[in-house]
Amino acid sequence: MTRTTGPGAGTASAEVSSAPRRGRPRDAARDRALLEATLAVLAESGYRGLTTAAVAARAGVSTATLYRRWSSKEDLVVAAAATVTEGPCDPPGTGSLEGDLRVVLRDKAAVMTGESGRLMRALVGEAACNPVLAGALTVAFLEPVYRRVAEVVRCAVERGEIPPVENPDLLGEIVVGPVMSRFLLTPDPPERVPADAARAEADRFLPFVLRAVGGTPRT
Amino acid sequence: MTRTTGPGAGTASAEVSSAPRRGRPRDAARDRALLEATLAVLAESGYRGLTTAAVAARAGVSTATLYRRWSSKEDLVVAAAATVTEGPCDPPGTGSLEGDLRVVLRDKAAVMTGESGRLMRALVGEAACNPVLAGALTVAFLEPVYRRVAEVVRCAVERGEIPPVENPDLLGEIVVGPVMSRFLLTPDPPERVPADAARAEADRFLPFVLRAVGGTPRT
The missing domain is CATH 1.10.357.10 (Tetracycline Repressor, domain 2)
Known part of the structure; x- marks a missing residue:
């Protein structure tokens, strides 16, 4: 349902992607940044106040980048919550x-x-x-x-x-x-x-x- | 916690008050009108959209009359809900x-x-x-x-x-x-x-x- 369901999953995918190429695994890092930004915006503005634009801006990416990963605000928030609550x-x-x-x-x-x-x-x-x-x-x-x-x-x-x-x-x-x-x-x-x-x-x-x-x- | 907790309670108080004086038991009827108005405003505007002013206006009474019966929006809404859900x-x-x-x-x-x-x-x-x-x-x-x-x-x-x-x-x-x-x-x-x-x-x-x-x- 989500690409990253916890810090563990993030680490595992980082290890896998580090094999074929050098340097930081950019996608996993970006996933993490977006999920962390979601939790931060959620804490500040609550669910209703949260917009995907605010999350994308905070993570330093475009909303298109966000929507390539999660297709709705609901999916994004649940994925972010899963990193804390799973x-x-x-x-x-x-x-x-x-x-x-x-x-x-x-x-x-x-x-x-x-x-x-x-x-x-x-x-x-x-x-x-x-x-x-x-x-x-x-x-x-x-x-x-x-x-x-x-x-x-x-x-x-x-x-x-x-x-x-x-x-x-x-x-x-x-x-x-x-x-x-x-x-x-x-x-x-x-x-x-x-x-x-x-x-x-x-x-x-x-x-x-x-x-x-x-x-x-x-x- | 509330004066009227259901149609049954309203009827009982009407019977009691009809003994010493003639005519309609005004207080019980007003309670009922306020609780019905609360349910109507709740259905239209949701909990957040509900104001005690709108409920009072709908019931044709002053907000002071409302607050003599229920001291807060929360108490009013719970009392109204109790008439349906109890x-x-x-x-x-x-x-x-x-x-x-x-x-x-x-x-x-x-x-x-x-x-x-x-x-x-x-x-x-x-x-x-x-x-x-x-x-x-x-x-x-x-x-x-x-x-x-x-x-x-x-x-x-x-x-x-x-x-x-x-x-x-x-x-x-x-x-x-x-x-x-x-x-x-x-x-x-x-x-x-x-x-x-x-x-x-x-x-x-x-x-x-x-x-x-x-x-x-x-x-």
Whole structure:
């Protein structure tokens, strides 16, 4: 969906492109500059105040250069947000359903708090009246974590830890919905929640979520 | 928090005030006119475009009359939304945890879809950058349903249906968080979900939610 989805991806593409030619990998650097400019303009002007012209000017490129990379303001903003908020997508592979769910919940709580939480909350708020942004957010943030949850549960069923669940398409909402509600639908600013408090809060949800999918908490 | 929280409350106060004096109960009628004007201006201009002056003008009263009833734009809008979106608050009293949770989930799905869903989504979106509105929404919509959930679970524990849960303060998020995520965090407009589809969707969440709080689905 986006060319660069995080600092890691940027580095990887820089390494690849440095093989055939010398010097700085110009495209990856320009991607990064544009995404950083997007975050800076977003912080200053908010989503509605952000224009692609302001982002291009700040990054020192033309708007044509910007639009060759991202076809809309929505795509650009979601790509920039992903560099800050993107959590791991692979199944944790701890070997147990409880261990895997603990990691999934902690990762989601981390994304929903701190600076990434502030950004996510602003975008989710804006998405309430912007279906294009809502769609881009769903593809970039919701679907990957829902797939991760489904995979974690599928592996647990395969290991014989739990019986198959009745409505697997609801697993994403069941597992991360409570944590998202906890940090999204509250007057408390998510950026003020320290990382260790977010992790502890995620752990408190674990026994409920584990039982919900058919597991038995150890404690 | 508000003087009138629904058509029912308005009727009750009209009955009370009709006893000592004759004729139309002017205050309740004025409350209703102001709340209806608020919903009309909200539909036309959105939350940001709404001014208390426009609402007062539309209802044919002074802004002073409006501010005697609601002290801020946020309170006024939440009170108006409550006339459309407020679900039942009392424990359903079906006699079983599964029956009670079914009612709670169906009621929440009904509020999150249709015309009330459209309104809730717009307000939740706005609340992302308006802490005063977020606080008013929490008091008016989140806390009552969370209290209802806690009471349903408390009764089930008292009946011996389930053991006490480990973190009762999370019950609200655990029970209605998945349904709220389902209808809030999606590009699909909640106003297009028919009532019977919302109810069926709520029922699909029931076995997960029942297990989460320690119950056993019958099927």
